[in-house]
Amino acid sequence: MATAIPSGTGRSGASPGVSFQRGLNVLITVAESGEARVEKIAEDVGIPVSTVYRYLRTLRELDLVEERAGTYAPGWRLLELSGQHLTHTRLVELGHAVLQELTDTTGETAVLTVRVGTQAMCLRQTQSAHPIRMAFRINQLLPLYAGAGQRVLLSHAPRTVIDHVLQQPLRSITERTLGRAQLAGEIEQIRKRGFLVTRGELSEGAVAVAMPVVAGGEVLCALTVAGPENRCGPAWRRHARSRLQAAGQRLGEILEHRAAPPTTG
Incomplete structure (x- = not known):
């Protein structure tokens, strides 16, 4: 019935x-x-x-x-509907030349990541010419709590996102992946420093340097250069920071210029 x-x-x-x-x-x-x-x-x-x-x-x-x-x-x-599709498309179109220049000047893989909810996504990359190199998959989702570009994005995320990440189980991807207390304590420091250097948090033996890209007062993505520790010592890290700062500023200015409404005279 x-x-x-x-x-x-x-x-x-x-x-x-x-x-x-x-x-x-x-x-x-x-x-x-x-x-x-x-x-x-x-x-x-x-x-x-x-x-x-x-x-x-x-x-x-x-x-x-x-x-x-x-x-x-x-x-x-x-x-x-959220505007992310348009932003991501613009970043893919404009980011390649910036990434290629970073790879050419640092010799290592350059990556552009964006935040998607409580994760990060590899939107675009240019790989190092070295046989041994760091690389991701395009559109690969990555944890926000591990890796240079990802933690830069986390540090600039809304408080609700930060709290959500800190409350969820944090898997130890490598021996150097940060725990919850370390992660919480570093978020504000990253915002103040404006860059982040990580060693082996996501991939054993890797070194990465990352900075946020700001346009219109908002962090739209992170730029990262990464390579193996035996090639990426202190001098390389200083050079990478300098190149990332210039690249991030240039990409931010390009994005702001493209987003600005046309003037009428």
Whole structure:
């Protein structure tokens, strides 16, 4: 015998208003996390996994989220609505020449990363010509708490993002990955220094130097140069900082110029 569903409720037993709010909470969780598994979404929103799958199916149909090997990330339509899609496209277009110059002048891989929720993403890179070099995958998601560019982005993120990262379990990727207390204590220092040097936090034997790129008073991305420790000693790190500072300032000025509305005379 079919069970009657009370008027004004969906098959889950929730009213349309509650159901709509749950769906929005699922979307917000994916947007803030950058990439999340169904179990984590269910825990954050406080609803069953089966219900999360139902909302995600609808969000996928609308291109608001996309599935990536068992995890869910913001879809192209959500990125477009938030303005991230346009910003990322502009960074890809304008960042290549800046990255190539960094690689040419430092001899090492240069990377442009952006923050996507509570993770970082490698948006573009130019690789070192050396046989042994550092490299990421384009669009690879990286933890905000480990690595030079990622922690620069974390230090300039909204307080809610910082708190979320500090509250989540922090996996020790290498022996040099910072713990929660060290991470919390360094955030303000990074903002004051304006740069960060890391050694082996994300990849064993790697050295990385990173700086934020600011346009319109907002940190849009981070620039990083990275290589193996045996090539990247103190003199190289000082040189890399100088080149990054010039490159970041130039990219920021280009982004501000492109974003400025045309003047009329």
